[in-house]
Amino acid sequence: xxxxxxxxxxxxxxxxxxxxxxxxxxxxxxxxxxxxxxxxxxxxxxxxxxxxxxxxxxxxxxxxxxxxxxxxxxxxxxxxxxxxxxxxxxxxxxxxxxxxxxxxxxxxxxxxxxxxxxxxxxxxxxxxxxxxxxxxxxxxxxxxxxxxxxxxxxxxxxxxxxxxxxxxxxxxxxxxxxxxxxxxxxxxxxxxxxxxxxxxxxxxxxxxxxxxxxxxxxxxxxxxxxxxx
Amino acid sequence: xxxxxxxxxxxxxxxxxxxxxxxxxxxxxxxxxxxxxxxxxxxxxxxxxxxxxxxxxxxxxxxxxxxxxxxxxxxxxxxxxxxxxxxxxxxxxxxxxxxxxxxxxxxxxxxxxxxxxxxxxxxxxxxxxxxxxxxxxxxxxxxxxxxxxxxxxxxxxxxxxxxxxxxxxxxxxxxxxxxxxxxxxxxxxxxxxxxxxxxxxxxxxxxxxxxxxxxxxxxxxxxxxxxxxxxxxxxxxxxxxxxxxxxxxxxxxxxxxxxxxxxxxxxxxxxxxxxxxxxxxxxxxxxxxxxxxxxxxxxxxxxxxxxxxxxxxxxxxxxxxxxxxxxxxx
Numbered sequence: 001x002x003x004x005x006x007x008x009x010x011x012x013x014x015x016x017x018x019x020x021x022x023x024x025x026x027x028x029x030x031x032x033x034x035x036x037x038x039x040x041x042x043x044x045x046x047x048x049x050x051x052x053x054x055x056x057x058x059x060x061x062x063x064x065x066x067x068x069x070x071x072x073x074x075x076x077x078x079x080x081x082x083x084x085x086x087x088x089x090x091x092x093x094x095x096x097x098x099x100x101x102x103x104x105x106x107x108x109x110x111x112x113x114x115x116x117x118x119x120x121x122x123x124x125x126x127x128x129x130x131x132x133x134x135x136x137x138x139x140x141x142x143x144x145x146x147x148x149x150x151x152x153x154x155x156x157x158x159x160x161x162x163x164x165x166x167x168x169x170x171x172x173x174x175x176x177x178x179x180x181x182x183x184x185x186x187x188x189x190x191x192x193x194x195x196x197x198x199x200x201x202x203x204x205x206x207x208x209x210x211x212x213x214x215x216x217x218x219x220x221x222x223x224x225x226x227x228x229x
Numbered sequence: 230x231x232x233x234x235x236x237x238x239x240x241x242x243x244x245x246x247x248x249x250x251x252x253x254x255x256x257x258x259x260x261x262x263x264x265x266x267x268x269x270x271x272x273x274x275x276x277x278x279x280x281x282x283x284x285x286x287x288x289x290x291x292x293x294x295x296x297x298x299x300x301x302x303x304x305x306x307x308x309x310x311x312x313x314x315x316x317x318x319x320x321x322x323x324x325x326x327x328x329x330x331x332x333x334x335x336x337x338x339x340x341x342x343x344x345x346x347x348x349x350x351x352x353x354x355x356x357x358x359x360x361x362x363x364x365x366x367x368x369x370x371x372x373x374x375x376x377x378x379x380x381x382x383x384x385x386x387x388x389x390x391x392x393x394x395x396x397x398x399x400x401x402x403x404x405x406x407x408x409x410x411x412x413x414x415x416x417x418x419x420x421x422x423x424x425x426x427x428x429x430x431x432x433x434x435x436x437x438x439x440x441x442x443x444x445x446x447x448x449x450x451x452x453x454x455x456x457x458x459x460x461x462x463x464x465x466x467x468x469x470x471x472x473x474x475x476x477x478x479x480x481x482x483x484x485x486x487x488x489x490x491x492x493x494x495x496x497x498x499x500x501x502x503x504x505x506x507x508x509x510x511x512x513x514x515x516x517x518x519x520x521x522x523x524x525x526x527x528x529x530x531x532x533x534x535x536x537x538x539x540x541x542x543x544x545x546x547x548x549x550x551x552x553x554x555x556x557x558x559x
Contacts (some may be wrong), residue, residue, distance in 0.1 A: 012502030013530035015472045045249035049470040056470020061531040132254040133494040196353045196365045
């Protein structure tokens with residue numbers, strides 16, 4: 001499918017926004033990720049921030065003018081392949097239902113499915129990490145089975161634990177940190193998605209493909225105990 | 230060693246922020262008014278990256294168990310040393326046992342306290358800045374609390390002749406003139422992706438009507454109250470990168486102006502982004518103040534920023550000359 005040329009626009013005097021398209025599309029996302037990688041060593045650029053179909057470059061205006069940066073970036077815009085990207089496939093263990101997934105039954109009722117069927121469909125799909133944002137380590141995932149789409153809770157919980165796996169509308173996601181939240185919680189992973197003292201700080205990276213693997217409460221507990229070692 | 234007797238309204242350790250982590254969803258943060266923070270550091274001979282204390286409207290009460298060179302810049306929060314007014318925008322020697330307090334917030338919103346040697350906390354992801362929302366950096370990711378003890382690093386500055394008494398060098402700074410806090414604030418805006426979709430009359434309103442800074446404003450963003458604005462065509466926007474000073478127009482028609490602790494991406498239409506040279510003025514807006522926006526070409530904004538950066542470099546160089554002069558005078 002042909003796509004138009006990317007649109008480049010100033011995001012103020014110290015960032016440049018490069019937009020590849022206006023829809024959530026793995027091919028557009030891949031172009032953004034490939035460009036971020038191609039520009040990894042560009043001096044004077046502090047941050048390369050991909051989103052669904054765009055890339056923001058944050059730069060030092062004492063190093064680059066807007067026009068100068070546009071000129072420097074333009075030769076890289078033709079590459080649509082993103083061939084140089086490595087494909088990482090990750091498995092995310094999730095303890096579904098029970099105390100770790102208090103909304104599993106509600107999601108099942110909403111979707112007209114048995115709870116086991118919700119688990120089977122959620123853990124049966126492959127998900128793409130489009131980008132990280134919202135909070136540190138939070139992955140915007142694509143690939144949720146539309147049959148599992150469930151609106152948010154009417155009243156958000158005042159506290160959702162780190163690792164909680166939830167559904168909000170047509171999105172699924174994992175809370176990297178404890179926070180208030182309105183997502184429907186169907187399970188929890190013992191993985192710590194974000195730890196600023198760890199290298200790398202985030203388990204997930206844009207472009208990753210991941211699957212959820214059901215685990216039992218005993219394995220969940222033992223992995224929670226073991227991860228601080 | 231500095232003991233926190235009262236933390237003030239919101240006092241956090243900040244430095245130049247945490248660039249290079251936005252792709253992880255980590256906000257750059259740092260001092261909201263990075264210009265005032267940089268001047269505070271320069272005044273006490275600190276490197277630009279030293280951590281300072283950002284104090285919001287109501288300042289803290291601090292007791293200095295050891296003597297220290299300090300400086301206070303940014304907002305005028307009525308600094309007092311043992312009850313007497315303490316001048317800002319210059320270095321001050323506080324003898325051991327000094328109690329630094331603050332009173333009525335006179336002008337601006339955020340003041341910066343630098344101590345020679347910088348505040349010592351462990352850098353996380355390359356920065357000592359406090360990320361309040363994510364809960365890390367600075368003092369364990371939280372504001373100052375009563376009873377906290379913060380340490381200052383080593384400083385190469387010489388002591389005054391009599392270190393048992395407060396000392397204010399005769400030279401001072403008129404640098405605050407470079408930071409006009411005129412009211413209503415005029416923020417220059419580099420038009421963004423959805424600027425053209427804003428009807429002509431709404432664009433004019435941005436420049437002529439006063440938008441009031443709402444109470445629900447913080448380091449993440451300022452909520453502006455004013456005439457509701459509407460895009461001519463309802464733009465469907467995917468989440469994309471945003472930055473400090475980005476002016477968003479949510480569907481309700483009331484503007485949001487993003488602060489340093491913003492999220493790394495956002496999905497609301499973007500009218501533009503405030504020029505970096507006006508970020509200090511943005512940072513000093515307090516709830517109830519009014520603000521107007523004036524379009525500026527990106528090239529002009531970058532020139533103004535480079536001039537500001539040059540002024541800071543000159544200031545740093547001239548202060549580097551001041552310090553030895555000060556030490557030899559009596």
